[in-house]
Amino acid sequence: MVFGRPALVASFVFHGLAQEPACLHGRDVCDHEAATLLQVWRDEPSQAEQPHLEKEACAPLVNQGTRFTIQVDVGSPAQTFSVVADTGSDSLIVPSCVCQTKGHCNPEGRCYKAEANSSSFSVYVTGRPPHEVQGVLSFGSGSIDVIVAKDRVNISNVTTVMEDGMFLMVDQALRFNTSDFEGILGLGPPLPKAAGKAFITEQHEHFAAVPKGVSTINTKGKTPACPSFLAQAGISRFSICFNEESGGVLRFGGAAHLNALPSIGQYHWAVGLVGVSVGEGHAAQKLQICSSSSMQVGDVAPCGIIPDSGSTLLLGPEEQVLQLLDTICDGWDRCSQGLEPPSSKALQVKALLADCDSWMDSGDGLAELPPIHFHLGGDSATGENVLTLEAVDYIFKRGAEGCQTAFGPVSLSLRRGGGGWVVGVGV
DSSP, X not given: OEEEETTEEEEEEOTTOOBOOOOBTTBOTTBSTTOEEEEEEESOOOGGGOOSOOSOEEEEEEEOSSOEEEXXXXXXXXXXXXXXXXXXXXXXXXXXXXHHHTTOSOTTSOOBOHHHHOTTOEEEEOSSOGGGGOEEEEETTEEEEEEEEEOEEEETTEEEXXXXXXXXXXXXXXXXXXXXXXXXXXXXXOOOTTTOOTTOOOOOTXXXXXXXXXXXXXXXXXXXXXXXXXHHTTOOEEEEEEOSSSOEEEEESOOOOSSOOOBOOSSSOOEEEXXXXXXXXXXXXXXXXXXXXGOOTTOSSSEEEEEETTOOOEEEOHHHHHHHHHHHHHTOHHHHTTOOTTOOHHHHHHHHHHTGGGTTTSTTGGGGSOOEEEEEOOTTOOSOEEEEEOXXXXXXXXXXXXXXXXXXXXXXXXXXXXXXXXXXXXX
């Protein structure tokens, strides 16, 4: 499955469809039936903006269970970090030692030592007091406080100086175990030139001041744009593939897919969603969501799906998620036959999953639950592509708390595709 938009084209291949050689150590680590592949590219650059990358390059991804990480070298001499490969954002973020000093980052973890260890480091100022040059980056799992800096960055022998800025994490309020969190490599699409950097939401006086003796870059009072590593390194195409039981690969360059589904997102990679169904074969029940009748003027698809390699969740508009859970109950005998009106079907699904230890090892286990099918298409897409998730893909175990679905509510509106879903491609 392939998607893109004018000047931004991408391909997306889910479980069971990835046949992408890894070009690492002569072996195809992603040529595997359980692999997931995401490929993204822009229009071919003009002569005036030829990319720095002249040949294909690959870097291994490490499967951390809930995320895949990649090795990034920052500074001169290089300081190495294992950062999350994230198609849902577009910034390079590494932890500053300031975060450790505040007690909000792992004191035993690696942190970026700027003025002491990197001869290529400098930090941005805007003509105001140094503590006002920071920003707050918001994510689904919390927020990160940052300093905007410049330094040399290398990923698998693809090197660039981040002249237009990268982010140093000086504080964080993330809602997950951050003991091994060392930052993010954002692989999202470049923002439209007129959009600005929307995620720099506010200024805070509590941020640490720029360390003494550190050189600065004067931006004359303006917030630096901070394009992604991809943009600053001139990378026009990349692919990611993941394996369930092992690692994966991030590849720069490589051949493009020919049959591209158009991307309908402006701030995210997104593909049109033209329907959702639950169940097997001809007996599958189609939900009354994301139908062509709900499209408005200017839409190219009724809904959209955002592939997010930094997440394992499946998020959608709340009313659509509830309808999906209701339909799962209809197709699950344990749920539909044990339902006592006026009980909510969605609540019944959640209650049964919370008590999954009592029935998981009997009968068919999770295979009792029906598969879910996301029907993809839109704009110039030809035909329909179907992303199928079995129960093992959308349900996970939470220790003593039993099981739960990966589904949750989110409020997103895509520029050309109505309501938005987020699909964690690490699922």
